[in-house]
Every structure is written in structure tokens, then in C-alpha cells.
Amino acid sequence: MKHRIKASVYLILVLVILVTSFGMNPLAVHAAEVEVEAESAILVDAETGQILYAKNADLKLPPASMTKMMTEYLVLEAIGNGEISWDTTTQISDYPYSISANTSMSGIGLTQGQDYTVRQLYEGMSIISDNATTIALAELIAGSEGEFVQMMNDKAEEMGLPEYQFVNSTGLSNADLGDNYPEGTDPNADNLMSARSAALLAYYLVNDYPEALEFSSTLMSELDEQPLENLNWMLPWDNVNFDQYAFAGIDGLKTGYTTEAGYTFTATAEVDGRRLISVVMKTDSQGARFEETKKIMEYGYNQFEKQELYPAGFQIEDESTIPVAKGKEDTVEIETSEAMIATVLNGEEESFMVQYHLDENKLNEDGELVAPIEKGEKIGEMELVYNGGTDYGYIFDGAQVQVVDLLATDAVEKANWFMLTLGAVGDFFSGIFSSVADTVKGWFA
Template identity: 40%
Template structure:
């Protein structure tokens, strides 16, 4: 693909299916892409009523330190200033503001270190790599924080391109409202500010009429997070949706912001050009390799299984049906009564060496047989077995 970035990955957003990767498991500093985890936990806190968007959030000494260092944060804020949680979230999502991220973390957890512990715990829950590690809300290096560097958390923030894609996957899947923020191209932080915050994501569809950024614009792109430090290089986790297909791309350690955007275009183009969604299994259909499933103590002795849900995969365009290997297996020791929709087995679809389970359920209600029916069935089975033994 000829990427400038040292690491990259492309993922389908609804399933997490990986379509392309380059050194995707190589841990690297992510710079401000670490803020995606901060955003996830802030949105979680709003959803769980731990904070409200209208809450007044004070600016601490630490937040003010970052806010008034133009190399570390974009929006000047003084200690003791108060802003709503939502205004600070706008600053994080649009302008990657580090001081705002700290203020929100302190409001939610009491301190940035406690919030960062939540970030690391969430990384485990999300299934990130064992190397994934956060030391703050911003992705800044320890040396940037001076006296405010964490004392209870060692090391530096680091994770892989696959980790970044997984964070984005959970962020979009569980808090799709993030895209309402990440897609904003510009907004004033304070109504009295002379200039608005300009989103560092120049690829946003909303920039199509901006003469400065239009050459970078990617149709359908509405997020998600840029990042840059000297150690990290230029990083970008992007997401776009076209014709109902949302993709997540990550590039890390490009040598310029422009290169990170050009690489993102290449990765996304690869996905939209070469892949399509294909319904591999339809919901409510019978299974060719498992026409019936036996069960005990019912009026009937067999039932017809059907798929509980459908399975749609992102596949190479023109993929043949023979590329999808389907195997079905019934649950053992099923006993009546069995209700329609009750799980009775599993079908496994294998494509490109990855397996996808599909639950099989009963297509009918199966009632329990009366004791006399079961008695005569048992007697019949006994004599049938004896006859078969004698014939042998």
C-alpha cells in the first residue's frame, strides 16, 4: 500500500472485523489518540448520571498549568475558572485540549491519577493488548507534566494500532454520540473568544468548502482523533461511513500531519474499493447440514432447527459461497418441553480462518409427552433393541 506510517489497521465498525493491518501489534506512543479512552469514560459518566453536561467544573492548578502553556494545551484557562462539563468536552473532542481533559477527569474521579486507573481498568475490559498502558488523560509524555506527573503509575502511555481501533470500536458502538462532537469543524469555546477552536482533523466532510483543508477531505469521514508528539510522530484514528458501511482506520508514527491523512485515505480507499457486505446466513432459515435435532420426553422426538439471527460479514468483493464453511451441531440431552425460539444448537461459519457462531433455535413449540405415551415408547424401544441384537 506504500504507507509512510510505521503502523496501521483497518476495521469494520459494527463487528470489529480486521480488513488490513501493518505492524498493528507493535506498541507505540499514541499521543492525543489516548484521549479516546478519556472521551469514552466521560460519556460513560454522563450516561450513568455520575456527571451532567450542565455541571460547573472548576479549573485546578494542574489544569491551569497545562492550559496556559501553549505547547501543551490550546485554550488559556485560569485556576478557579468554571466551565460546563459539555463545554470542556467540546474542547477535548474538537481542539484536543489537555487542560480540559484534566478538569473533566478530576471532576469525575477526584484526581487525574484515579481517572487514569479507570482508563487502565477499562483497557482490560475492552480486551486491549497486555502492553496497553495509560499514565494520564491526554497522551502527553511524563516529562511534559513536570511536577504533575503521576506518582502511582509508572512508565509512559503506549498502545498498538489494534488497541486504538478497539477503543474507537467501543467508543462508536457504545457511545455513538461521540460523532456529533468529533465531526464539528470549528466552534468557539467561549462566546467572547476572538477565534473559534479549529478541529485538527482536516479530513472531516464538513471541511469540503474550506479552501485550506478541502484537498484532505474524505467523503463520509466524521471523526475521530488526531495525535502528535515528538516521540509519537503523527497519528490518526479516523472513521467514515459510506452506503451504510462504517470503517475505522488507524495510522501511527507518520512523519507529518499531511502524511497521516494521505495514509488514512489509502487505507480507507482500500476498504471501500475491495470489500462489500454479504449476508452469509439469513435469520430464521433451516440448516442444510442439520435438518432435525433429537430430544427426549416429547410428543415428538425430533424438531427442526432454524437460525436465530442472520450473519452478515464484510468480504472481498466477489467472494464465492464455497469460501464460507458451515458446520452445525445440536445441543446434547435436550428434553421437552421446548419452546419456540429456545436454543438447540450452534452453527459455525468459517471464513478466512476466522469462525463466527450462529445460534440455532427450535422452530416450534414441543410439548412434553404423557406418561403413558412415554411408557409405550420405552417399551417399543426396548423390544426394537432386543430384535436388533438377536438379528446380529
């Protein structure tokens, strides 16, 4: 027994020595281990678009009411363009009225023949995920939900969402709408999005229209004297039943549930000036979507840190100058236009390097810049290269690298014709001398 104890102690000592000797960071090793119990999930830095975690992130699934993020975006865009205002009023047509009367479809009982403002309808959509108010807004903006769905798909293409299919404004299955399914869509179709697409949609929503967070973080409101209670249990409720889900900094964004989709949630939080966006899709229960979101958010904030890896004006040693042809100067210095910032996993600060990519259109066949060159002229880009563990890239379609501009630090004027002629003559005689020297060497070889 004593021998076993001694062996265990020796083994622990060996492990400690190995960790110390090789500079390993136990926290960094642990940081890579996060298990999210959802069919699909993703975690994204809301400033840079850097993906910090992904699980089946490209799998297309029914998003349920997370679909409404696109409806919210288009409503806010219409307000921003002056097409409507928060005080614009509309009335409820037969279609959304029938939905509002159906409690199984999140109906809150709207009244026909009554004016509702855009703000009232938006609150119903954002706070309690009401379907009828969502449809009413779609009809107001586009004339019909069918036309609005076309706008949704066009905007998704413009945003570069990689995997999506919008067939209605709410996130319900078209089959649930019966004869009211939007014109131009399949009566049995469902909305589809991947976690990556949902995160990218949320990225544009919170960055282009941060006022969306004022609504998504509202705990309570009312419509027609009916309470609107937010479905997000991670907000700062004074409710002991929600304490286990609470997460400081959460201020949105959209819950969802249908039988086909399961329980979904796109969340966003801001802590110490850092905003993250997470998506979990197809979790098992209403509480599970918040538990898994809390887990992934804690991972993002505890295991990653936003760092300036390379300052503005940075130069790679021995690559800070570029040769210049036909200029009054033979070289010009280059430097970065701005700092290069990344969200870094604990212990991986040394896992980054950079490399230059010069603009080939500005170089001659000898790899020289051709004068004249203006001070501050863009010469190329510097790319951040990650050599650590799993690289999830960035949320943007096709953009898997982070770059900043390389600028010329000074102007280089074009040499006058006399100096250019002297240079050409010098090159000519230099070429002749080299040729003669090679010939003479050949005689005595």
C-alpha cells in the same frame, strides 16, 4: 521485433483465457494489495467488529492524544450515569492552568477563578485536543488525575483492550508533566496502545456514545473568545490546502502527535450506511497520517461490500432436523434466529460456508435432544467460516468467529408415561430379537 510483439500478444491472450476459465476476479486479486506507510495500522467494520486489514496491529506504541478517546468515553459515561451534566461547571486548578499556559502542550490559555461547563471543556478536548481541558475534566470526575488514570485502566480491562497502558489522561509523556505526573504512575512512563486496542476503544466510543461524533466533526468553535479549530484535515473544510485529504463521510475521531509517537490518527467514516474505523500509528508527517487514512478508507469502501450471506431462518440441507428422545415427536427442526451478515471482499462471495455447533448440555449420550423442547428454544449456534485469503478475524479479544443462534422451530412435548413404557418395552424386545438373530446367524456362518 515482430516475433516479440506476437509473443506478447499471445501471452496476454493466454492470461485472459486463464482468468476467464478459472473464474478469477482480477479486482479481487488487486484488492488484497494495499500498502499503508505507517508503523502500525488497522481497518475495522464498526458494526460487526470484523477486521478488514491489519499491519503490525498488536504492536504497542505511544498513541499520543488518541489516549483522549478513553477520557472522552469516561466523561460521556459519567454524563450518561447522571454523575455530571453538560452544564456542570468547574474551575481550573493550578496543574491544568500551568499546562494551558504552555503553548508547546496545546495550551489555549485557560483562566483561573472562572467557571467552565463540561461542554466547553469537552469541546476543547475533542476539537483541538487541548490538554488542560482534558486534565480539568479528569479532576472533575475522579478528584485527581491519578484516580482518573486508574479508572482508565479499569475501563480498558472491562472493554477487553488487548494491549494498553494508561499513565495520564492526555497522551503526553509523564516526563513532559514534570512533578505533575499522576500519582501512582512512573514519572518516566508513557501511554501505550496497539492499533487493535485503539480501534476497539473507538468502536466502543462511537457505538456506546455516538454523540461523540457531533464534537469530533465540528470544524470550529471558541473558548474564552479563542478559536478552536479542528485538527482533522479530512473533514469537509473549505480550504484548498486540505482538498487532497478530504474524504466524504469522515466525522472523527482523534489525531495525535508527540515526538515518541510520531503522527497518529484514529478515523471513522460513514458512507451509504456503513461505518468503518481505521487507525494509523507512527506516520512520518502531519499530512501523511491523513494520506494513509484516506488510502485505507478507500480500500475499505471500494473493495468490500456488506452482504447478507445467509438469511434468518436458514437451514443447512440434510441437517435441518435433530432427533428427539422421550418426546411426542421423534425429531425437531432447527433454524437460524437472524440473518448472517459480513463485509465481503470483492470476488470472495463464494469463500464462506457455515457449520452447526449444538449445545452439548442439551444432548444425551446418543446425540439426541431430550423433550420437552420449547418453540424458539436455543439449541446451539451456527458459525460463519471463511475459506478465502487472509482472515484477520474480529476486533474483540478472543472472538475470532461470527455466530448466530440456532432455534427450535416447534415445541416438542414430553411423551406420557404409557408411551415411554411402550417404547422401553419395544426397545427391550427389539434388543432380544437382534441378539437371537445374531446368534442364529452365527450357527450358519
